[in-house]
Every structure is written in C-alpha cells, then in structure tokens.
Amino acid sequence: MRVIVTGAGGLAGREVVTCFSTAGHEVIPRAHEDLDITNYEALRSLIIESRPDWVINCAAYTNVDACEDHEDFAYSVNGKAPGMMAGICKECDIRLCHISTDYVFDGTKSTPYTEDDKPSPLNTYGKSKLYGETEIERNMDHYLIIRTQWLFGPGGANFVENILNLARQRKIIEVVDDQRGCPTYSKDLASALLTLVEMGAEGIYNVSGSGDATWYKLAKKAIEYAGLDTKAVPVETSRFPRPAARPKNSVLSKDKFKRLTSMELPLWKDSLKDYIQGFLLKAD
C-alpha cells in the first residue's frame, strides 16, 4: 500500500510512519513544515500526484488550552482541513484515516464511552475535533475515524515527559486525581491503526491503552518506573484552574475494536514501563 501521513513530525505521526514503513508499506510522510493541511491546493496536488491508497491524517492543533483563545485557528486545522481532505479523497477514490479524540465527550458518563454515545464536547479543542469528524462524514462515505486519548511516547510534548521533568526538580508534586482516561502509547496506537487500515476498516473506532487511570495514577507509575523518589500527591481539578474544561471520565470502550480485530492494546502500565525504561532513560 502507498500511504500519505500528514502531521508526520508529531507524537502519533512519527510512530505511524515507522510502523507502516516497517510493515513494508510505501510511506509518504509530510510534517507540518512540508505540508500545511489547511492549504487546499497543496493538499490536493499532493494527493493527486502521489495517488496513495490511504491518507492518514495525524495533523492537528493539539494545544487544548490555547484552542480557547484561537478558536478560528482550531476550527481551521481540526475541522475544516479534515473536511477538505475527505472531499479530495472522495474525488480521487482514496481512503482516509483520521485521528480524533475522547474530548468529543463531556465526561459525565459513569461507564466507558462507546462509538455510539452522543458527543458533547466541553471545550473548543473538542468542538473543533468533533466538527472535523462531522465534516469527514458529510464529505465521504469510506472513512475511518480513530478516537484515541491520553497519548505518550517519543518525540513530542506529553504528560509523562512533563511529569518526569518536574519530578527531577521537586520532592513533591501535586497531580489531578479526578479525571479518568486510558493512557495510550503512541507505538500501540500506530500498530492498531496499521491493523485497521490493512483490514480496510470503516467507521468510527475507539483505540486506547488497556486499563484506565487518573493523571495522578499515571504520574505515580511514571515516577516509580523512572526510579525517582518524588512523592506525587492527589489533588482535585479545581486546584489547577485552566482555560479549557476537561471531561471527568473519558474512558473509551474498545469492544468494537476487539470484535473486529480480536486484538487488545497492551495494558498502559506495561507500555509506560517500556516507554520510560526502554526509551526515555536510555535517551537521557
């Protein structure tokens, strides 16, 4: 297969490039500096000239708090651009795989969110991402949308790296313990995405690490695996007021993914250990 990967320099994008290349597919990676996905002409020329089997969109404006102050920009990158991509893919009879987020949900459900639950985003980032989903659905039939959450991995700013940087400087850190989700290793996401694309899956699929956690639990495990003696202290969200509201419970159900692929992503704790001890500590 030939695949274009947009946002190829990001946390997910770089792993998708590696994973598809390792599996023997021809990858055309486009990082932000090579392609601005909001540039219709550039996007269309690339797709028409390369004639890929799939476009995999890993590009997004992911700074959740900054989206509150840059609403037009967020809608342009996360909403309109995926819609344009879908239109071009439909015109050229090419498949599109797009990454979306748990933040399309408001977090009020007490059980895991399924693909059929009604989205109701709390913040501009979530609203712009939901707009992207609906624009794709409006513009093409054969799309694959993968909702993921709480990503960590090499090569991009992420919660785990931020916590470990803080833990190296402080003896005690406070971490939010009343938001729950499923931490997801970018490598695990990429291999699930490869499976779904190779199977020709269509529709919306939730994909995230097995098991769930709060940010506090994730931080505590990260500190332990990094061999640091910093103490993590659980606090409520209200302790750190932020511009964008976050869902309390955005745990995603992976039953649909399991039914189709007979696969489950590794437990987040195992992947976290792999990331910290197999990558981060070696890179230090």
Ligand SMILES: NC(=O)c1ccc[n+]([C@@H]2O[C@H](COP(=O)([O-])OP(=O)(O)OC[C@H]3O[C@@H](n4cnc5c(N)ncnc54)[C@H](OP(=O)(O)O)[C@@H]3O)[C@@H](O)[C@H]2O)c1
């Ligand atoms: N990270 C998470 O926890 C998380 C959770 C749920 C869903 N997701 C979704 O997963 C996908 C991948 O996210 P990620 O974590 O890999 O984010 P990331 O590390 O921020 O990567 C996104 C990439 O998109 C690029 N980009 C931004 N605007 C662009 C534009 N106009 N044209 C082309 N490229 C552009 C960014 O480049 P610059 O850095 O130069 O701007 C960056 O390289 C996104 O759809 C995101 O919404 C992420």
